Amino acid sequence: MLFSYLISEQGLDERINEVFGNATGWFVDAILAEIPLTSTTGIPWVLLILLGGAAYFTIYFKFINISGFGKAIRVVRGTYDGLEKAADNERDNTSEIKGEVSHFQALTTAVSATVGLGNIAGVAIALSIGGPGATFWMVLIGVLGMSSKFVECTLGVAYREVDAEGKVYGGPMYYLRKGLQEKGFPKLGKVLAILFSIMCIGGSFGGGNMFQINQAFKLFEHVVLSPHVSLQGQGWIFGLIMAILVGVVIIGGIKKIASVTDKIVPVMVVIYILAVIIVLGLNWQKIPDAFAAIWQGVFHPEGVIGGFIGVLIQGFRRGAFSNEAGIGSSSIAHSAVKTKFPASEGLVALLEPFIDTVVVCTMTALVLIITGQIHTGVEINSEEGILLTSSALESGISWFPYILTIAVMLFAFSSMISWSYYGYQAWSYLFGRGKKTEYIYKFIFCCFTVVGAAATLTAVTDFSDTMIFAMMVPNMIGLFLLSPKVKKELKLYNNAIEEEVS
Template identity: 65%
Template sequence: MQPLLVMQNSLDDTINYYFGNATQWFVDAVFYEIPITDGVSVPWAVIILILGALYFTVFFKFVNIKGFRTAINVVKGKYDAIDEVSSKDKELKSPENNSSNTAKSPKDKNNGEVTHFQALTAAISATVGLGNIAGVAIALTIGGPGATFWMIIAGLFGMSSKFVECTLGVKYREVAADGTIYGGPMSYLKNGLKEKGFAKLGKVLAVIFAFMCIGGSFGGGNMFQVNQAYKLVEYVTGGENSVLHGNAWVFGLIMSFFVGIVILGGIKKIANVTDKLVPLMVLVYLLAIITILVLNYTKIPNAFLAIWDGAFNPSSMAGGLVGVIIQGFRRAAISNEAGIGSSSIAHSAVKTNYPASEGLVALLEPFIDTVVVCTMTALVLIITGQVTTGMEINFEQGVLLTASALESGVSWFPYVLAVAVVLFAFSSMITWSYYGYQSWSFLFGRGKKTEYTYKILFCVCTVIGSAVSLSAVINFADAMIFAMLIPNMIGLFILRNKVKEELIRYKKVIGAKF
């Protein structure tokens, strides 16, 4: 076993050294921090995401709050009948009135591949994950309990950004001859900006986004996920005495096998898995969390008091903002990817002729991911006393802190967490593979050879990611994911009025008053 470990460490050092030196400039540029006060600085990328979310919330008159009930009704299928295309539907058949690029003829009725619920679960599967478990712990160690409040606020505003990008994703999606949907920022940057007279800019931004998304899918959406899942499984099965110790490649091979089975089936197969897996994995995790909260119910009021006091204490407020915004966005403590544009790729495949309907569904994503799951994780960490403000921890240590919090209530709950983490990682990987492939096909063409090339590479990265600690590669991939916000936010701002038109159109059809 020892020779294998020596060879692995040697490979780690070699790749991290050369890859890190070659790409560190890019990582530093993406995460360059702008000084706010003495000792407090914020990455410029985070500032753009927050300001963008605030702007869209005001521009769309708080659609994140006012449209919440309608969003739930859309997911429940209340307006499905309205979405049917018939010969009597003059609006959809009329080129001048049909503002959606889908539904070009009666035979195209309900264009798309998945339902509203499946699109939502597919997107959630990519966002709910390790950030909800480890990232929250990191935020609390830096910002204290008050960080939880700002995490919730940021999540609520992020709902508006998600609404905008997912509405555009459906509006400008492209439908292949076989019915396959191709959508997301690549499409609305290219087609949407062309409509506005910025064809060249749109093509450049679309290419930049696609390139960044591919890198992010291999790294943050794959290698990082499987690597952290392996480390927790190894920990709960005995650490250095675990049968998996030194055999990470076996874990990676198993994950690669199951990922491969799913992703070869495309978005329909992915959606069929995520619409069952996401509710299950969230339920398993939340039941464990709720159990700990019930066992410590007397401490819950004090926990909320600590969150409130910490949020508005001047010294804690700065720390909370740093903890949530910097750590939360960089390592997905907020985890919803609002403003990044990735989720719109999954939502683009929905069966609908009204883009705003899916935009409304999408705004539920940050609420579930951040306001519900992240907040409950924070409560458990606070009431069990597992985090201390000022601690410096990494993602692996953050996962272990959450495991310790669960273990304090029920000794075998770390095993439940391990199952949840594996499910989180698996679901994130299969959805990010779809994001990456959509970007890959945009750059290199749509065909079986192109498709299988990408998916084989993705599965190979799964094995590599579990077996080695490619910190430099992961940092680079992390930076690529955040760099996606640059072309995406430019597109969202330029096309904001198109989204407004779609929202007015959909509200009129369903008779909504918000």
């Protein structure tokens, strides 16, 4: 009874929100400080850096997001696997191909963390603010983000570390420290790596864990249980079950996580896309009108504001951003790939924003538009957003909300196990790589799963999501300074392919 009370909404929400709200309000305000666009509207400065960086990398790498797309597909399919065995590049001329997972597994692990509730609730929020035109800006942001993802994931592999047991440690922590040291900024690199690690740990507990489980439970309770059964104050039971399932997977490390995500991700994406396609098929006559509405609203002020603020702020904060491009988190998963060519995984990584933003988010937007679920100018929260999408699917076939519930639970589960890996990598960077250190982090992570399902935790989630936002600051500094290194790696890989073909 005491345990149930302590983690119930009545016993936990008020105290924990007050503590986090008072202690971290200044941090949230600083990260989300806005640059005014109009007398009533502004854009957080961090978003301008993300967009500016994505545009810069797109131009600097000669539109790699487009020119490298076909090659990325071929890498995932294994077309160039023969290059790995014959590789004799300047960094590693051994016969051993270091890494723990395949290109496909690295991609699915990263996609499992990015394809989530932001692609469902975040899109509804964006359209509610900006109307159908917000969809165009959402897609544009996704396309530009492909270039940022290419840069950070190439660096993740280039500067990773592999221990005696073959376990890989990589991500912004390592390319910030080692890369900036090469550039002659060793102190700056160490400071930025530590800052990134702290923020990544906080983000893993909040946006990558508590928010995911909280929203999954709310939809499960609304669709499956309501109005027959109420679990008011009993969310911890749902959280405990999920914590056990998550614990079973994450205890095995990246190999176990990848072996799960390479099965879950295709299933969850297919389930969701099939449901959306059926609704679109039933309303196929309205699809041209939906595209027309999107185009007409592209340069409407509401469309612009909705696309940037709705998707980039609400979509990011309420789903760990649509694709996390520029944040650096995905590079942690991609660092574990089996390859001798860092640029090969950078190319694979650029597929992520295409999948989760260009494809999944666009299809969600079309369903919301043609089913008339969006009322522009009425701002909604993430819970209302996910219920709007549920209603849109229900308009096609009455039992579709149950399908969405399954998809959302898979989204949440896969995001949690992937973010646990991100958080642990940052944790091990700060506190060491021993088994004891690993199990302490994973135990804490599972405890937060129970807490996340039991309470609303508004202030905690806001803070944690803001920490994910803040990961961008040290990461983008590293990406700008180390972009010549990425260009060198891309040239190396392209030359190897040309030699193989010739």
